Amino acid sequence: MKSEITISELAKLMNVSVHQIRYFEEKGVLEPAYKDNNQYRMYSTEQVYQLAHILLLRKLGVPVHSIKECMTSFSADQYRQLLQRSLREIEGELLRLEQLQQFIKKVLHEQQNSSSRSRQYQIKRRDTTYFTCWIEMDSSTILDAKLLAEQAKRVPNLFESDIHYIYDGSSIVSLYTETQTPDDFSLPGGNYLSMQSLINEENELKHLIEQFYDYAAAQSYVISGPLILIEKSYLSLFSNNKLHYELQVLIETVATSEGGNDHDYGTDND
DNA sequence: GTTCTTACA
DNA sequence: TGTAAGTA
Secondary structure: OOOOEEHHHHHHHHOOOHHHHHHHHHOOOOOOOEEOOOOOEEEOHHHHHHHHHHHHHHHOOOOHHHHHHHHHHOOHHHHHHHHHHHHHHHHHHHHHHHHHHHHHHHHHHHHHHHHHOOOOEEEEEEOOEEEEEEEEEEOOOOOOHHHHHHHOOOOOOHHHOOEEEEEOOOOEEEEEEEEOOOOOEEEOOEEEEEEEEEEOOHHHHHHHHHHHHHHHHHOOOEEEEEEEEEEOHHHHHHOOOOEEEEEEEEEEOOOOOOOOOOOOOOOOOO
16 A cells, blocks of 8 residues: 555645646646656645645745745745735735625615615704815716716725715805815714615706705704715616715704704714 | 547637 | 547
8 A cells, every 4th residue: 555645635625626636747846746647746745844835935925936935945034925915915804894894784785774764854963073075076067987087086986975965055166075083174063954866867866855944944943064965876776777966054053952852863973 | 427639619 | 738549
């Protein structure tokens, strides 16, 4: 009974494909102990350990063609650097996944929120929020793909964020994304009248805004500050590409209705 | 049945 | 990297 093993046994032992082992040989990183009379590759424990190292280096992102160089010439210090580099890469990847996880949670949460409360008015408490401007345009301009590509400031995952259109009464409308630190613009904390809506076409927006202001007037809310239109394009995923908008405007706290208030003071703002 | 080589997507 | 064909 031979003490060496065949390629398929080695493959099974190390949980890799036979093809991969031959590939490593072709690239000069793993030679069999010897070839049997039938040309079968035979491997001993030495190759087992060697393959373990190769697989580890692969996991660290070392390309197959440079593994040979690693194994023959790397000092302990060079290996340490290699490990530190891949540690940093993994931390970056972890961060990316955490952000994706957060986004998924947010979408699920918002989707549930919008499907149950479409066209409902709410009062939302908002803390001071900061924004970065990514495009500024005349309100009569149509935001087409060309304009988007040419003028917009690069924002990572733009369409996964809540895009804030701020109408300050002038003819300029600015598009913002939220940031953690003070930047181009900020909204004061306070109570905001909010309405969420699903619309089919952009031209329904005007009507929606009128409705919104009518409602505010009917409820005797004292409006201050600009009109905020929030576009949540990622929610269109759920509704045949209908557009999801939320209108918000800062209202001055009404002193007359203390206590008894039938509004939803949801603090479910991000 | 297993492995080998070669070729291909 | 996986899969397939044709051999030994």
